Amino acid sequence: MDQRLYKATIEGNVDSLSDLIQQDPLILDRITNTTSSLETPLHIAIMLGHEQFAIEILNRKPKLAAELDSRRSSPLHLASAKGNVGIVKALLIIDSDMCFACDRDGRNPLHVAAVRGRIEVLKEMLTAKPDAALAVVNRRGGGGESILHLCVEYCQFEALKVVMENVDFGERINSRDGNGNTVLHVAVADNQIETTEYLLSIPTIQVNTPNLNGMTSMDILFQRRREMNIDLHLQESLNRSGAKENNSPRLVHRNIANPRKNAWKKLLNHQDDWLDKKRSALMVVASLIATMAFQVGIAPPVHVWDDCNTVHDIPPRSRPTYYLKVMYNYLKGDARFYIINTTSFIASLSIILLLMSGLPLKNRVFMWMLMVITWIAITAIALTYSVAVLLLTPSTHEKSINVVIGFTVFIWICLMALLLFGHTVRLFVRMVKVFVKMVKLLVKCLTPRRRVSGSVIV
Structure with missing residues (x-):
């Protein structure tokens, strides 16, 4: 291509095009004599969206509307993909038969517009050549899709409705692609x-057509x-239209018909990938619990110090010793505070040790152990707080505080017990399955084999 023409095309400069044609009236004629693997100025102008420039070229050289680029795409293919209605109208006036031209993928311009969802462009071409919508995709090693298949495959519901409203497909609506799938197969x-229900509303649709399988x-x-929930909704729509099973397994049908059972099965078979996602967070939580337990163990609450009426009479240097002595006397009658607090401290340290040990924590037994220790640490630190509040509560409010804390602890223990029970059941089910597989394998290995007519029969 002439460099001056190429520059004018890139810029979309109509005046420069006119000047070039005045200087060399044959500049556009030379393009048609080049190899068809090169894009013409019309192709380039359409790709860049220079509508006026493209229309000017068409007025000067209408034959360029039939030229193909390296992908065997016509200017109408490119204009359809870009959704440029003005250029499409100009191309259809010059040569509307280009609606039937196929590119290297076996698609005509209507197919391209449907895939891209260019509704206005699609309407213009359907008005000019509605029969082009009946053509199927023709490509090597496959194809056979209709424009309806493409609309559904690329989720272009509006394009599907426009095509159905402007073209009478009749029985062709049940045409099948290379795999024997109808447009209803693809939608389901x-x-x-929405697409499935629209197709089911068409009287000529056949709901029980089988594919190649x-x-x-x-x-x-x-x-x-x-x-x-979506599958069940589709099943109801298909049932109302008289759809039937052909060869679907009963097990699959049972899983869909009983979503509660299926959901419970999915819960039991859920992959335990939570540790990989929450490993860092678990380490932070364990470190925080260990810090709190350590702090509470060596530094009792300040309320004990505040309650000492004689603290002002003690020299400053002796106050720390007196402080610890008072706290020891205050809590020595109730060893549960230190027992629970120590349990929380040791459990949190155990979590940190397990996470840093390099053990195969994805193993379900180790995973279960880690979860149990985590629950123990969290529960123990919560109980530590409850006991400390009880010990430091004035006797006048002791009864009401006991009721509130007792109810809270009960709810917390029930929640922890429920979680522990659920994960224990999952672990038990897994272990039973493994045990059953091992028994079957052992029985198979120990079962004697006998040879009959050169074959081995178990």
């Missing part, structure tokens, strides 16, 4: 509820087993 497989749309629904 992708969980597109012999699966109907209902079979595909049962095979997915994801997002139970």
Whole structure:
């Protein structure tokens, strides 16, 4: 391409184009004699969105509307992809048959517009050549998709409605792609509820057409087993339309029909990846609990000091000793404070040690042990606080505080027991499954084999 023409095309300068044509009237004619693997100025102008420049080139050289680039894309392909309605109208006036031209992917301009969701462009081409919407994608090693398949595959619901409103597909709406899937198969497989219900409202749609694997749309629904609420909604819509199963496994059907059982099974089989996500946070929590337990153990609450009426009579140097002596006398009658606090301190240190030990913590037994120790540490520090509050509460308010703390501790213990029970059940179920597999393997290894006619029969 002439460098001056290329520069004018990049800039979209219509005046420069006019000057070049006046200087060399054959400058655009030479383009059509070059190899078809190069983009013409019209291709470049459309890709850059220079609408006036592209229309000026079309007025000067209409034959460029039929030229193909290196991907066998026509100017109408590019204008459809860009969604430039003005250029599309100009191209359709010159050569509307280019709606049937296929690029290297086997798609015509209507296919491209549908994939990109260019609604206005799609309407213009459907008005000019509605039959082009009936063409299927034609490419090597596959294809066979209709424009309806492409609309659903690329989640272009509005484009699907525009095509259906402007083209009479008749029985062709049930056409199948290279895998034998109809447009309804694709919509159900992708969980597109709105699209599925729209397709089911069309009288000519066939809900029980099997694909190459012999699966109907209902079979595909049962095979997915994801997002139970959406699947059940689709199942109800398909049932109302008379959809039937063909070869879906009963187990899958049972899982979808009983979401509570399926949810419980998913809970038991949930992957214990929480440690990888919360390892750093758990280390921080354990360190914080150890710090609090250590501090409470060696530095009792200040209320004890404040309650000592004779503290002002003691010399400053002797006050720390007197302070500890008073605190010891105050708490020595109730050893539970130090027992619970020490339990919290040792449990938190154990968590830190386990996290830094390099042991295979992804093992379910170690994982269970770590969770139990964590619960012990948290519960012990909570009980330490409760006991300290009880010991430091004046006798006049002791009864009300006992009621509040007793109720709170009871709720807390119930919650911890529930969590411990749930994880223990999960661990038990896993261990039972492993045990059953080991027994089956042992029985298989110990079962004698006999040879019959050159074959081994177990």
